[in-house]
Amino acid sequence: MVAQVIDGKAFAAKVRAQVADQVTKLKEENGITPGLAVVLVGEDPASQVYVRSKGKQTVEVGMNSYEHKLDPETSEDDLLALIDKLNNDPAVHGILVQLPLPKHLNEDLVINSIDPAKDVDGFHISNVGLLGTGQKSMVPCTPLGCLMMLRDHHGSLSGMDAVVIGRSNIVGKPMAQLLLGDSCTVTIAHSRTKDLPDVVRRADIVVAAVGRPEMVPGDWIKEGATVIDVGINRIERDGKNKLVGDVDYASAAERAGAITPVPGGVGPMTIACLLANTVTACCRANGLSEPEGLTA
Numbered sequence: 001m002v003a004q005v006i007d008g009k010a011f012a013a014k015v016r017a018q019v020a021d022q023v024t025k026l027k028e029e030n031g032i033t034p035g036l037a038v039v040l041v042g043e044d045p046a047s048q049v050y051v052r053s054k055g056k057q058t059v060e061v062g063m064n065s066y067e068h069k070l071d072p073e074t075s076e077d078d079l080l081a082l083i084d085k086l087n088n089d090p091a092v093h094g095i096l097v098q099l100p101l102p103k104h105l106n107e108d109l110v111i112n113s114i115d116p117a118k119d120v121d122g123f124h125i126s127n128v129g130l131l132g133t134g135q136k137s138m139v140p141c142t143p144l145g146c147l148m149m150l151r152d153h154h155g156s157l158s159g160m161d162a163v164v165i166g167r168s169n170i171v172g173k174p175m176a177q178l179l180l181g182d183s184c185t186v187t188i189a190h191s192r193t194k195d196l197p198d199v200v201r202r203a204d205i206v207v208a209a210v211g212r213p214e215m216v217p218g219d220w221i222k223e224g225a226t227v228i229d230v231g232i233n234r235i236e237r238d239g240k241n242k243l244v245g246d247v248d249y250a251s252a253a254e255r256a257g258a259i260t261p262v263p264g265g266v267g268p269m270t271i272a273c274l275l276a277n278t279v280t281a282c283c284r285a286n287g288l289s290e291p292e293g294l295t296a
């Protein structure tokens with residue numbers, strides 16, 4: 001079998017177009033422009049790239065982007081004061097604090113100071129609890145993007161065996177909750193899992209979110225399974241810098257029914273889902289019905 005490639009880049013463009021339509025509607029029918037505030041503390045080069053890209057895409061879909069770049073030495077009190085201001089600003093519908101934060105700042109405290117209704121990353125403890133109990137919440141962007149691609153490919157996921165490799169709060173755990181919400185039988189595998197190959201071989205859906213280059217070889221993949229590769233790993237091969245996933249793409253594509261490439265799979269969906277979450281938050285804040293297909 002040669003796997004169908006799930007094109008995350010094209011899918012993300014479709015999501016952005018849906019968001020842009022919704023933004024136009026909000027402006028024309030309600031006089032509201034959704035706004036996303038991104039807070040960056042410090043000068044981490046990767047974070048700077050992400051923040052720039054988020055700001056650019058926010059503006060491209062017609063929303064307002066508010067960037068707050070703070071000194072690396074910013075105190076916790078000053079950061080919390082800024083978040084409080086954004087929480088109370090009616091022009092701001094989504095707030096994202098770029099992680100990781102400098103070591104002197106308490107990440108949990110900072111994230112939990114964001115108004116849960118504006119927590120477009122879905123990391124606030126209230127949103128984690130709401131997702132865990134199957135209630136309406138803000139859903140973390142990367143797992144939401146994975147879910148959208150899976151639903152698009154399969155229609156219903158009901159009854160499928162899903163294995164999520166990785167148990168992080170950002171990807172693995174919320175991904176497992178979402179799959180459970182769609183009635184999959186879910187296994188969460190991690191660094192202490194016994195006989196990982198055997199666990200993965202049972203899966204109709206494999207989501208790999210580990211951060212180890214090409215650790216899942218093709219012969220772990222059940223014939224016809226759908227493989228979602230969240231991993232982004234920079235390696236050097238043949239004297240060149242390359243991005244690879246957690247799955248060995250070449251061998252997995254020979255057995256899978258469908259697979260996301262790296263790059264061009266899950267990655268582009270993450271920012272698209274951030275924009276989707278912002279428009280959803282804006283609709284909820286204004287008591288308007290939510291756009292179809294942009295949330296879990």
Ligand code: NAD
Pocket residue numbers: 142165166167168169170171172189190191192193196209210211212230231232233266267268270
């Ligand atoms: P993390 O380091 O927080 O978690 C990694 C998880 O992998 C842990 O739960 C650990 O138990 C598990 N693990 C480690 N070694 C293992 C092994 N040998 N076998 C099985 N499980 C093992 O990482 P994260 O934040 O969840 O990110 C995972 C990967 O996804 C990284 O490559 C990251 O760059 C990528 N990522 C991509 C996006 C995107 O937009 N595409 C977003 C977030 C993360």
